[in-house]
Amino acid sequence: MTTIFSRALSAPLILLFIVGLLLTPTAAQAADDDLGCLLITSTPRGYQVFEGSKEVEIRTGERVILAWIGINAESGKDREGKAIATIGLRILNAEGSGSYDFTFEKGSDEVTCTAELQIAGQQTSTVDVSDIDEDAGVLSVSSIPLLTGGVAARGASVPVAYIKVENTSSEAALINGFTLVQNGSADTDVITSFATNDDKGGSRTTVTSDFDGNEVYVPLSAVMSPRSFRIFTLKSNLSSSASGEAGQTLMLDVDSIDTGADVYGAFPIRGTTWRLGF
Numbered sequence: 001m002t003t004i005f006s007r008a009l010s011a012p013l014i015l016l017f018i019v020g021l022l023l024t025p026t027a028a029q030a031a032d033d034d035l036g037c038l039l040i041t042s043t044p045r046g047y048q049v050f051e052g053s054k055e056v057e058i059r060t061g062e063r064v065i066l067a068w069i070g071i072n073a074e075s076g077k078d079r080e081g082k083a084i085a086t087i088g089l090r091i092l093n094a095e096g097s098g099s100y101d102f103t104f105e106k107g108s109d110e111v112t113c114t115a116e117l118q119i120a121g122q123q124t125s126t127v128d129v130s131d132i133d134e135d136a137g138v139l140s141v142s143s144i145p146l147l148t149g150g151v152a153a154r155g156a157s158v159p160v161a162y163i164k165v166e167n168t169s170s171e172a173a174l175i176n177g178f179t180l181v182q183n184g185s186a187d188t189d190v191i192t193s194f195a196t197n198d199d200k201g202g203s204r205t206t207v208t209s210d211f212d213g214n215e216v217y218v219p220l221s222a223v224m225s226p227r228s229f230r231i232f233t234l235k236s237n238l239s240s241s242a243s244g245e246a247g248q249t250l251m252l253d254v255d256s257i258d259t260g261a262d263v264y265g266a267f268p269i270r271g272t273t274w275r276l277g278f
Contacts, residue, residue, distance in 0.1 A: 033072050034071075034072060035070075035071065035072050035073060035104060035105075035106040035110075036051065036070075036071035037068065037069065037070050037102060037104050037111050037112070037113040038050070038051055038068070038071065038113065039051075039054075039067070039068050039069075039102065039113045040066070040067040040068070040069075041065070041066055041067075041115055041117075042064070042065040042066075042067075043056075043058055043059070043063075043064055044059075044062055047065075050113075052114070053113070053115075054114075055116040055118050055204075056116065056117050056118065057118055057119075058094045058117050058118065058119060058120065059094060059119070059120055060094055060119055062093075063092070063093060064091075064092045064093075064094050064117065065091055065092075066089060066090045066091075066092060066100060066117075067088065067089035067090075068088060068102045069086070069087050070086035070087065070102070071104075073086040073104035073105065073111075074086075074105060074106045074107070075104070075105050076102060076103065077102075077103050078102060079099070079100060079101040079102075084102065086104060092117075094117070094119065098117055098199050099114055099115070099117070099197055099198075099199060099233065100115045101113070101114050101159075101233075102114075105150070108150075108151040108153075108277050109151075109153055109277075110150055110151065110152070110153065110156065111156075112157065112159075116197070116204065132171075132174055133171070133260075134174055134260040135261065136171040136172065136173055136174075136261060137167050137171050137173020137224060137226075137259070137260075137261035137262070138167065138168050138169040138261060138262045138264070139165055139166065139168075139173055139175075139224065139259060139261045139262065139264070139265075140165070140166045140168055140265060141163065141165050141166075141257055141263060141265035141269070142163070142164050142265055142266075142269070143161070143162070143163060143164070143254075143269045143270060144162040144163070144164050144231060149272040149273045149274050149275075150274065150275070151274070151275050151276075152238060152250065152274040152275070152276055153238075153278065154238060154239065154240055154241075154242060154243075154277075154278040155238060155239070155240035156237075156238050157195060157235050157236070157237045157238070158235060158236055158238065158250070158274050159235045159272070160180070160234050160235065160236050160252040160271040161180075161233075161234045161253075161254050161269065161272070162233055162234075163178070163232045163234070163254060163269060164229060164230075164231050165224065165229060165230055165231075165232060165257070166224075166228070166229035167224035167225065167226060167227065167228055167229070167261070169226060169227075169261075170226045170227070171226055172223055172225055172226055173223075173224040173259060174221075174222075174223060174224075174259060174260065174261070175220060175221070175222040175223075175224060175257065175258070175259050176219065176220070176258040176259060177217055177220045177221075177257075177258040178217075178218050178220060178234065178254050178256070178258065179215060179216070179217050179218075179254070179257075180215070180216050180217075180218060180234070180252045180253065180254055180255065181214055181215050181252070181253050181255045181268065182211070182214045182215075182216070182250065182251065182252055183251045183253055184248065184249035184250045184251035184252075184273065184274075185248045185249050186245050186248035186249055186276055187245060187248070188209070188211040188214060188216070189239070190238055190242045190245055190250075190276065191209045191211075191216075191237070191238060191250070192237050192238065192239050193206050193207060193208050193209055193236075194206070194207055194209055194216075194218045194234060194235065195234075195237060196218065196220045196232065196234055196235070197232070198222065198230040198231060198232045198233070199231040199233075205219070205220070205221075207219055217258070218234060220232065220234075224261075234254075234271075236250065236252065236274075238276075243278055245276045245278060246277060246278055247275065247276065248276050249273055249274065249275050250273070251271060251272075251274075252271040253268040253269060253270055253271050254267065254268060254271065255267060
């Protein structure tokens with residue numbers, strides 16, 4: 001669901017708008033107790049209301065209001081794993097592109113909404129790829145242990161790894177993808193695809209999973225500028241029709257990074273553990 005309106009809202013009006021949504025049976029799913037989430041973004045050009053994930057165009061230096069509603073939720077957390085109220089907002093000063101995830105839980109159920117804030121006209125890299133030596137660069141790769149795991153529902157999209165990659169050299173470096181290994185007990189067929197993005201607003205893609213045994217290659221094309229870093233998010237999209245896997249686990253570890261640059265880091269990088277609820 002996406003709704004686009006013609007003018008921006010101030011923070012107080014956003015709060016009133018949230019209250020109005022909660023009092024509207026359709027928007028708040030008042031007819032049942034299903035878990036859900038809504039995000040509201042407000043810029044000088046208008047505001048949008050949506051579920052799931054959406055890219056929102058912003059301008060450098062402008063104020064962006066980002067509000068959330070965890071419908072029928074018992075608890076919530078942001079991308080960093082910090083607890084948040086099930087209804088709230090943040091006022092941001094746009095300085096660059098980035099992703100904002102809000103995850104809500106009710107019992108064993110979990111749902112995530114994502115706002116992909118993208119600076120208008122911003123290039124994810126100012127470097128001409130054709131001019132880059134594919135063996136150039138020195139990359140430091142490490143995990144950001146922010147994921148807590150939990151119970152994954154059928155059809156859910158669950159984050160399995162946050163990976164920090166830093167180019168410590170004075171030359172640009174190319175990244176082509178990551179190899180993941182499923183070390184849990186669940187059948188790999190429950191994963192239909194992988195979604196990737198980074199904190200700079202680039203490298204967003206969804207690719208079909210193609211496991212070879214318990215290994216899978218996830219392409220993620222990116223250019224690392226000299227003396228820069230990015231935080232990559234890898235998510236597994238689960239089958240909406242899978243069954244008989246209740247209690248089995250997903251433990252996807254990052255086994256290697258596909259790059260010609262010199263790499264420093266302790267592999268495998270441990271992902272998080274998800275227990276299947278279907």
